[in-house]
Amino acid sequence: MSKPIITFENVTKRFGRMVAVDNVSLTIDEGEFFCLLGPSGCGKTTLLRMLAGFETPTEGRILIDGQDISNVPPNRRPVNMVFQSYAVFPHMSVADNVAYGLKIDRVPAAERDRRVEEALELVQLGGLGSRKPDQLSGGQRQRVALARALIKRPRVLLLDEPLSALDAKLRDQMRTELCTLQETVGITFIMVTHDQDEALALASRCAVMNRGLLQQVATPNDLYEFPGSRFVADFIGSVNLFEGVLAVDEQDQAVVRSPELPADIYLDHGVTGGRGATVWAALRPEKIELHKYTPGQPPPVLDDSPAGSNLVRGVIRHESYLGSESTYDVEIAGGRRVRVLRSNLTRWDQEDFALGEEVWLGWHACSPAVLLN
Amino acid sequence: MAKRSAPGPLEYLRRWPLQLWLAGVGIFLYAPLVALMVFSFNDSRRNIVWQGFTLKYYEKALNNASLIEAFVNSLTIAAVSTFLSLILGALAALALWRFRFPGKAGFDGALALPIVAPEICLGVAMLVFFAKVLPWPQGLPWPLNLGAIIIAHVSFSFPFVAVVVRARMASFNRELEEAARDLGASEWRTLKDVILPHMAPSLIAGAFLAFTLSLDDFVITFFTSGPDTVTFPVKVYSMVRFSVTPEVNAASTILIVLTVVLTAIALKVQGDPASTAGGHAALDRPKNRP
Numbered sequence: 001m002s003k004p005i006i007t008f009e010n011v012t013k014r015f016g017r018m019v020a021v022d023n024v025s026l027t028i029d030e031g032e033f034f035c036l037l038g039p040s041g042c043g044k045t046t047l048l049r050m051l052a053g054f055e056t057p058t059e060g061r062i063l064i065d066g067q068d069i070s071n072v073p074p075n076r077r078p079v080n081m082v083f084q085s086y087a088v089f090p091h092m093s094v095a096d097n098v099a100y101g102l103k104i105d106r107v108p109a110a111e112r113d114r115r116v117e118e119a120l121e122l123v124q125l126g127g128l129g130s131r132k133p134d135q136l137s138g139g140q141r142q143r144v145a146l147a148r149a150l151i152k153r154p155r156v157l158l159l160d161e162p163l164s165a166l167d168a169k170l171r172d173q174m175r176t177e178l179c180t181l182q183e184t185v186g187i188t189f190i191m192v193t194h195d196q197d198e199a200l201a202l203a204s205r206c207a208v209m210n211r212g213l214l215q216q217v218a219t220p221n222d223l224y225e226f227p228g229s230r231f232v233a234d235f236i237g238s239v240n241l242f243e244g245v246l247a248v249d250e251q252d253q254a255v256v257r258s259p260e261l262p263a264d265i266y267l268d269h270g271v272t273g274g275r276g277a278t279v280w281a282a283l284r285p286e287k288i289e290l291h292k293y294t295p296g297q298p299p300p301v302l303d304d305s306p307a308g309s310n311l312v313r314g315v316i317r318h319e320s321y322l323g324s325e326s327t328y329d330v331e332i333a334g335g336r337r338v339r340v341l342r343s344n345l346t347r348w349d350q351e352d353f354a355l356g357e358e359v360w361l362g363w364h365a366c367s368p369a370v371l372l373n
Numbered sequence: 374m375a376k377r378s379a380p381g382p383l384e385y386l387r388r389w390p391l392q393l394w395l396a397g398v399g400i401f402l403y404a405p406l407v408a409l410m411v412f413s414f415n416d417s418r419r420n421i422v423w424q425g426f427t428l429k430y431y432e433k434a435l436n437n438a439s440l441i442e443a444f445v446n447s448l449t450i451a452a453v454s455t456f457l458s459l460i461l462g463a464l465a466a467l468a469l470w471r472f473r474f475p476g477k478a479g480f481d482g483a484l485a486l487p488i489v490a491p492e493i494c495l496g497v498a499m500l501v502f503f504a505k506v507l508p509w510p511q512g513l514p515w516p517l518n519l520g521a522i523i524i525a526h527v528s529f530s531f532p533f534v535a536v537v538v539r540a541r542m543a544s545f546n547r548e549l550e551e552a553a554r555d556l557g558a559s560e561w562r563t564l565k566d567v568i569l570p571h572m573a574p575s576l577i578a579g580a581f582l583a584f585t586l587s588l589d590d591f592v593i594t595f596f597t598s599g600p601d602t603v604t605f606p607v608k609v610y611s612m613v614r615f616s617v618t619p620e621v622n623a624a625s626t627i628l629i630v631l632t633v634v635l636t637a638i639a640l641k642v643q644g645d646p647a648s649t650a651g652g653h654a655a656l657d658r659p660k661n662r663p
Contacts, residue, residue: 054551074554087552091570100566101556145552152556 002029005155005188006051011060013046013212020046022212023060028156028205033182033189035203037196039235043212044192048158051190052081064155075104080149081158084165086141088133094120094144095129101152119147122184124177139170150185159191163198175201196236200224208232224284229373233282240283240338246370249275255309256281256370260336266309268365273372280371285327285341287367290353291360304365311362314338316353328353330361406629413622420619430619431627440624443608449516450604451587454526458583459576461527462534467568469535470542487529488536496596499525503597511599518602525597526587533586534579541575581639585632 006028013021021043028034036044049055050062053074061068069077080101089097095116102112120126123143133141142162149157162178163171179202182189193199199206200220208215208223208231216228227233230241242265244258249271256265256279265281273279291300293313302310314330317337328340338361344350353359380387386395412420416427434440468474469481487495499521503509509521545568553563591606598607605628612621 052551052555054554074551075557075559079555081552081555083548083552085546085548087546087548089549089552089567089570100553100558104557104562148552148556 002031004028005030005065006190007061007063007066008047009061009063011047011050011057011062013043013050013055014058019212021050021057024209024212024214026207026214026217028188028190030188031186033179033202033204034191035199035206036190036192036209037199037206037235038194038209038215040194041211042209044194044207044209045160047209048081048160048190048192051156052079052158053077078155079158080152080154081160082142082145082149082162084160084162086145086165088136088141088144088148090133092133093129094125094131094133094136097133097144098129098147098151100148105152115151119151122150122181123147138166139174142166142174146181150181150187154187156188156190159189161192161194163193164195171198178202200236208235210235225369227282227369227371230280230282230371233280233369233371238285238339240285240288241371242281242283244279244281246271246273246275246277246279249273249277254370256368260334261312262333263312264309265368266305266365267368267370268304271370271372273370277372282369282371283338283363283367285339286325286343287363288338288340289362290328290330290340290342290351291362292351293358293360300360300362302362302364310365311360312338314359314361316355316357316359319353319355330359332361409622410626410629413619413626415619415622418616418618420617420622430623434620434623434627437620437624439603440605440608440612440620443603443605444624444628446516446519446602447588447605450519450522450526451584453516453519454523454530454587455580455583457523457527458531458534459580462531462579462583463538463572463576465531465535466538466542470539470545484532484535487532492529492590492592495525495529496593499528499593500596518599521597522594522602522604525593526590529590529593530583530586533582534576537579537582538572538575541572545571577639581636584635588628588632 004027006026008024008026011021011024012019024043024047036047038044046055050057053069053072057070062070064078089100092100098119099112099116102115107115116129117126120129123146125140125143125147128136128140133144136144142165146162159178163174166174175198178189178191191199191202200223203220205217205219206223207217210231216223216232218226218228223232223236227236233239233241242256242258242260244256244261244265246254247257247264248255251270252268254267254269254271256267258265258281265283271279299311305311312332314332316328317331318329320327323344325341325343328342329337330340331337340361385391412423413430414426414428415423416429417424465484469477469484503521503525512518513520549567549571550563553567554560558566589606590604591610594604595607595610598604603611605624609621609624612618
C-alpha cells in the first residue's frame with residue numbers, strides 16, 4: 001500500500017576513526033512523518049546530512065525512489081532541508097529568500113511571484129514578503145525557512161532540530177502547525193530531534209539511534225509501551241528498571257524475581273526469554289498506583305495478580321508538584337527508590353501523601369514490560 | 374546660577390584627568406595636520422613665520438607638471454594594486470577559512486610576514502629581486518612602467534586584505550552555504566549569492582587599507598622606483614630635501630582632503646557597522662565553529 005521513498009542500505013559513515021553511523025538499514029515510506037531520535041552525537045544528524053548530500057556514506061547505499069543518490073551533489077537531489085539555525089539569507093528580503101530556489105531553477109517571474117505568495121500564505125507569513133530577516137522573530141524566521149524549502153516541492157523535506165531554538169510555548173504551537181502543514185502538502189517529512197516529546201507528538205514512525213546504531217524503529221505508541229531495549233525504555237520517557245531473573249515463563253503468565261524488589265513482578269503474558277534468563281522489568285511511573293498504608297489493615301486487593309506480587313510497601317521521600325501531575329520518589333525495602341507519577345485529577349480533595357508517609361505501590365499485571373537487553 | 378550636579382561614578386568624561394588626556398591626544402594627533410594645512414596658505418617662501426593668506430601655492434602645485442605626474446602615478450599604482458590585492462587577499466582568506474591542507478600553518482604564518490617584517494628589509498629585498506631575479510623592462514610606456522612598484526605594493530598589501538576578510542568569514546554560518554546548495558545553487562552561484570554578500574564589508578575595508586597603504590608608501594617604493602616612475606611620497610621627499618615650501622603643504626593638503634572625503638564615502642557606503650560587521654551572528658547561531 002505505502003510505497004517506500006527512501007532506503008538506507010547498510011550505510012556506514014566514518015569520520016577518521018570515529019564511526020558516526022554504523023551499518024544502518026532503514027526504509028521510509030511515502031507520506032510519512034518520520035523522526036530520527038537520539039541523544040546528541042548518536043549519528044542522527046549525520047544520517048540526515050547524508051540524505052541532503054552534505055556527507056557521503058563511507059559504505060552502503062542511499063536510494064531515493066529506487067535510485068542510488070550517493071554520488072548526486074546536494075543541488076541536484078529531490079530533497080530540501082530546514083536547517084537548525086534556519087539559515088535564512090540575512091541580506092535578502094523574506095520574499096527573495098523564499099524565491100531563491102525558483103530563481104535558480106529559472107522559473108518565470110510571474111509564476112515565481114505567485115508561488116512565493118502561496119508559500120508565504122501556507123506558513124502564515126502573508127504580507128511580510130518585503131521584510132528583512134532581522135525584522136522577524138525566531139518563529140517567523142523558521143517559517144521562512146519552511147516556505148523556502150517547501151516551495152521547491154521536494155519529494156522529501158528534511159528538518160534538522162527545527163524546534164530546538166524556540167521557547168516552550170512557541171514550540172508547542174509550531175509542533176501542531178508542522179503536523180497540519182505535513183497533512184496539507186502531503187510531502188514526506190524526516191525530522192531529526194533529541195526531544196522525545198517532540199518525536200512522540202509528531203512522528204508517524206520513529207527511529208531511535210544511539211552511538212551510530214539503529215536501536216528501534218516503531219510507531220511512537222510502540223516505542224513507549226513496547227520498548228525493545230533498556231536504552232529505548234530509558235530514553236523515551238522515564239522508567240523504573242528492575243534487573244531480575246525469569247522465574248516463570250509460560251504461555252499466559254510470567255514472573256520476574258528481582259533482588260531489588262521485595263515482591264514478585266507478575267505478568268499476564270509470556271515472555272520469549274526462557275526460564276532463568278536475566279531480564280529487566282520496565283515499569284513506567286504513571287502505571288504505578290499509590291495506596292494509603294494503615295498499620296494493622298490488610299493491603300489493597302489487586303484483582304489481576306496473585307497475592308504477594310505486584311505490590312510493595314515504601315516510604316515517600318520526595319514529591320515534585322508539576323501542576324497537572326505530581327511525581328513521588330518512594331523508597332522501598334532495600335533502599336531502592338521508585339518513581340511514581342500521579343495525575344492531579346481534582347483541585348484539592350484528592351488523597352494527599354506527605355513526605356515520610358508509608359504507602360503501598362501497586363501495578364497491573366499487564367503494565368511491566370520485560371526487556372531482554 | 375544652578376549648581377551642576379557632581380559627576381556620577383562612571384562619568385569619567387566630566388572629570389579633569391580624562392578631559393586633559395583627551396585634549397592631549399587630540400593635540401598630538403591633529404595639531405601637525407592642522408599646522409600643515411594652515412601653512413599651505415602662508416604667503417612666504419621660507420614658510421617659517423606666518424606672513425599672510427594666499428592661494429598662490431595651490432596654483433603653483435597644480436601647475437607643477439612633475440608633481441601632478443607623481444600624483445597620477447600614485448593614484449594609478451594604488452588603484453591597480455588595490456584591485457589585485459583584493460583578489461589575492463580574498464582568495465587566500467577563503468582558502469584558509471575553508472580548507473585544511475598540508476602546510477596550512479606555515480602558509481598562515483608566511484602570510485603575516487609582510488605585515489610584521491620591517492619595511493626597509495622588504496624594500497631592499499624588492500630592490501634585489503627586481504635587479505637580479507625579475508628585472509622589470511625599462512622604457513615601457515605608461516602605465517606598464519609602474520609594474521615593478523605595483524607588484525611590490527600588492528605583495529605587502531594583500532596580507533592585510535586577507536586578515537580582514539578572514540576575520541569577517543569567521544562569523545559566517547556554514548549552514549547558509551549549505552542552504553543555498555540545498556536549494557539548487559552550484560558552488561559558483563553559492564559564492565556569488567551567499568558568501569560574497571557576507572564578505573562585502575570586509576572587502577570594502579580591505580580595499581581602503583590596501584589603497585591607503587599603497588598611496589602613502591615611501592620606503593618600499595623608494596627602492597623600486599626608477600627616474601621615470603616617481604610617486605607622490607617620493608616626489609615630496611625630493612622637494613623637501615631643498616626646502617619646505619608652502620607648495621609641498623598645498624599638495625599634501627589636497628591629498629589629505631581627498632583621503633578624508635574617500636573615507637567618508639566609504640563609511641556611508643558601508644552603512645551602520647553594527648548591522649554589517651557580524652551583526653547576524655546572534656540570529657544565525659553558527660554551528661561547528663572552533
